[in-house]
Amino acid sequence: MRPVSDRFLTTVRGSHAMAARARVCAPGQVGVNPLGVEIPIVSGDVQLDATADIRGTLDLTTEWDWPADPGGLLTPYGNELYVERGIVYGDGGTEWVGQGYYRLYDVDQDAAPKGQITIAARDRMSGIIDARPLAPMEFGAGTSVAAIFDFVVGEVYPGAVILFDFDAGTTTFPTSHVLE
Incomplete structure (x- = not known):
């Protein structure tokens, strides 16, 4: 708002x-x-x-x-x-x-x-949707939520500032995740 x-x-x-x-x-x-x-x-x-x-x-x-x-x-x-x-x-x-x-x-x-x-x-957001990866991408265990968003959004909007309502920099995935 x-x-x-x-x-x-x-x-x-x-x-x-x-x-x-x-x-x-x-x-x-x-x-x-x-x-x-x-x-x-x-x-x-x-x-x-x-x-x-x-x-x-x-x-x-x-x-x-x-x-x-x-x-x-x-x-x-x-x-x-x-x-x-x-x-x-x-x-x-x-x-x-x-x-x-x-x-x-x-x-x-x-x-x-x-x-x-x-x-x-x-x-x-349509730019993010239009830029869906052509091949699956793997993010390893321990990768932070912030790092994944910075990468995915940064591919389309370099320099974008992403704000979270939680500590995304220290929130990590316990296992590998595949983006497709």
């Missing part, structure tokens, strides 16, 4: 003006203020499911130019979307809450070349 102000919590319980924004970012950024290009949101939806393998999905429609080449801003070849929801206060200020980082998976334009662009995106 992202921290918000008491004012946000009070305001969100009643009638309020909502704001949303999306930024196209280079992959691997972290935090709540990544560098990127803000794109307009025509419509969109973020679905979150704590029980799913991919916990967050995004459908977004924008007014933007179709990518002219594979390195274009909205091509599904690495760029991510960082999406936020906010409350616009009566004094003109806006408080933003991050909805997360989403990997671009499908980009469509029904009315080419200048029509609206629809984007389907998934949270970063």
Whole structure:
């Protein structure tokens, strides 16, 4: 859960003006203020499911130019979307809450070349799922939970910081385990 102000919590319980924004970012950024290009949101939806393998999905429609080449801003070849929801206060200020980082998976334009662009995106867990090993991998007895997660996640997201709610560095497997 992202921290918000008491004012946000009070305001969100009643009638309020909502704001949303999306930024196209280079992959691997972290935090709540990544560098990127803000794109307009025509419509969109973020679905979150704590029980799913991919916990967050995004459908977004924008007014933007179709990518002219594979390195274009909205091509599904690495760029991510960082999406936020906010409350616009009566004094003109806006408080933003991050909805997360989403990997671009499908980009469509029904009315080419200048029509609206629809984007389907998934949270970063989809990168871990897409990178399933091609062959089984064995982790020996005594390997820590933290070491295994650092390895598996690090293969996809080098430099990722993984937080545990227990001491994963000293929690080890008593026997060998195979990842497949």
